[in-house]
Structures are given as structure tokens and as C-alpha cells.
Amino acid sequence: MQWSDYTTGERIKILRGKGISQADLAEMTGLSVATIQKFEQGKQMSLNTLLRVADALGVDTSVILGQQAPRRAMLQTDRTMMRALSRTIHDTAAGLLPDDVGEGEAGALREAIDRCWDSYWKGEYTAAGALAIPILPQAAAYLRDQPVGQQGPAWGLLADGYRLAAYVANLMGARDLAYAAIGHAQVAAEHSDDELQPALVASGRAWVYLRDARLEDALKLAERAAVDIEPRFSTATPEQLTVYGSHVNFAAVVASRMKNKELVKDYLSQSNATGARMGNEHRARGTLFGPVTADTQAVGIAVALGQTGKALDLISGITDGALGKLTDAARNRFAMDKAMAQADAKLWDASLDTLEKALVEAPVWARHQALPSVIVQKVGRASTTRIRRVSELIGVRPGVEGGFAPATRKSAL
Structure with missing residues (x-):
């Protein structure tokens, strides 16, 4: 079933998911519970109300109207973070900083950037994006306060902030936002006095190109x-x-x-x-x-x-001890590659063992990956019970139109 096939009320209910009750949504929008119930039952909304509901659910109005489908892996917290990150990227680039933005300090900004990278490489992408949101205006404020001729390091910090934002946006599938952020990072990198900064940004742009099939x-x-x-x-x-x-x-x-x-x-x-x-x-x-x-x-x-x-x-030459030296995300990606190799070799059960272990150990990371579904489609001759168990971890159900379909309306996100 396509996203556009649902009614507007059904789409609101799906977007709420299990984490937001009708009462929660009513409080978030300033509407009554009875009004929310009527919307989910099919009552039409005014434009102003539509905007309030869309903002509360962290999506564009086009998603609620069925003109654009939400990404399957995105939860409401992901969507809310992405909308805030988008606003921050565009506002910071336009010089529109919050009135209460504190005076940045190089050491504190560097520590915040390092914490953001730590979250990113743990596969905690929503947390990484949330950390990047205050970094950008603070880095911009720090740059603003530096004397002319001494702004090189500040430009480098701002470039790091934009690059982080671009990485999160790219992984979340917000390709236009990723292009915008990496473009701002490039401008900042070219003004920095760091010889590695332009190359780091160029590599980031290349990754955006790769995800965009360029x-x-x-x-x-x-x-x-x-x-x-x-x-x-x-x-x-x-x-x-x-x-x-x-x-x-x-x-x-x-x-x-x-x-x-x-x-x-x-x-x-x-x-x-x-x-x-x-x-x-x-x-x-x-x-x-x-x-x-x-x-x-x-x-x-x-x-x-x-x-x-x-x-x-x-794979046979890589020990568990060696894998322990990697970041969580790198170790999880290796598990996916291992499971794919095993599937290609028709080692169905071994592939499912590897995949299931990774999905159980890193469910947050796995939500944003496409490879698990591809692997399950390849493992067509393994135990049906095991395939269904792994499919539930991914959020899909096997056997529909030669591949997979959302296991529930909630998992269609």
C-alpha cells in the first residue's frame, strides 16, 4: 500500500506511532483531544491547523497530505530533530543567530564537536544531529567575535559544524539539506587556516555524491x-x-x-x-x-x-579482538558486509546469525540502514521462522510482491 493510499487521518495516526498519544498531540498543537480524534476519523483541517499538526509531528505538510512519503526508518524524534537541524543550517548560513546564543569559546566548541562525532560513530544519529544544532550558531558567534585577520581557527570550527550536519542529513536521506550543509562547510573550510579542512569537506561531499548515485x-x-x-x-x-x-x-x-x-x-x-x-x-x-x-x-x-x-x-583473518578497536558504526557495518558475503555464498543460516546478532546489538543504528533488508531478500532458502524473526527486527514482512512490505502501518515510516 502506497503512502498516498492512506487517508489524511490514517497518516496522522501512523505518524504519531506508539510514542505519541492523541492527548499528547492535542497538547503539542494546542487543540482538544476530541478535535484530534475527529481529524483521525476523516474531518478536514484548516491550513492553520494543518501547519500546527505538521510542526508537532516534525514533518512537512506534504507528508500529512500524502504528496510525499516519510522515510521508513524515521521516528517522530528523528523528524523533529531534522526540522530543527534544517532551520539551524539555513539560519546560521544567513547570519540569523538566536538572540540568546552564548559567546562561543574555542575549547568548549571543540569538545562539543568531539562529543557529536562520538555519537555519530556510535550510530546515534538523532543524538548527533541534536548536538550539532547548538554547535552551528555558537561557532558562528565565535567567528563573529574574532578580530579580522585572526579568524582562521574559527572558520575551521564552523566548517566542522557544517560537515557534521551534512553527514547526519545525508545518512537520514535529506539529500538537499546535505548538499546545502556541505556547501556551507566548503566555504568555511576555504577561509580556515587548516590545510586538512578542505580535503575533509571534499571527502564529505564525495560521500553525498555516492549516496546520490553520482x-x-x-x-x-x-x-x-x-x-x-x-x-x-x-x-x-x-x-x-x-x-x-x-x-x-x-x-x-x-x-x-x-x-x-x-x-x-x-x-x-x-x-x-x-x-x-x-x-x-x-x-x-x-x-x-x-x-x-x-x-x-x-x-x-x-x-x-x-x-x-x-x-x-x-573475514576469517579478522579477530573479535581486532574488531573491538573499531567504532560501533564501523563494527556494525562490518557485520552487514559479513552477512552479505555469507548470503552470496548461500550460507543462509550463518548469514541470518550474523545479521540477527547485529540487529539486536545495534537496533538504533540498524534503523537507518538499507542493507539488512537486502540481505534478508537474498536469504530465501533459510528457515521461514528465522526469516520472519529477523524481518520483524528490521520492520518489514517477507513475501509481498517478490520482496518486502511494511510489517505494520507504523513500520512504513
């Missing part, structure tokens, strides 16, 4: 960013190696999506060399890289290239 553009940008910051290994700092390794790894990922095996081989060679030079995982500038990251990324790349045997061989 593979050639993503590859060109990823390659350019990697070349721009290629360090001398003999003198490179751990921070420089971390950023460079992440860039060449991403270039390899994009090349694998384009099925360019020679280019993949070249970039993986550079990635492995960088990881070996580092010796251990290192976190810097919102990313983590090292030998384990290089190895786990190689698994996903082998899966993308259809090299199932190679992927399984690589």
Missing part, C-alpha cells in the same frame, strides 16, 4: 581530496595518516561501486600501506583509521565487486 563525480572528488593531502610517510603525523588513509579507503569504496578493479587494487594498496605505517587505529578529525579499518573496508569492497570467496577469506 559515482563518477564522487570518484573524481575522492581522488582529488586524497592527492591533495598525501603525506610524506617518513614525517607524517598520526593525524595526517588517519585523514589520508580514510580518504584513500573511501576512494576504493567508490571505485568498487563502479566495478573498477584496477583502481580498487591501487587504492587498497595505499590504504594497507598507510594502515601498516600507523600500526594501530587512530581517531582524528571525526574519523578513525588504521590497519583494522583497512582490513574491514576491504571486505565490503570485495562484496561489492562480487568476490565472495575473497571476502570470506578476509
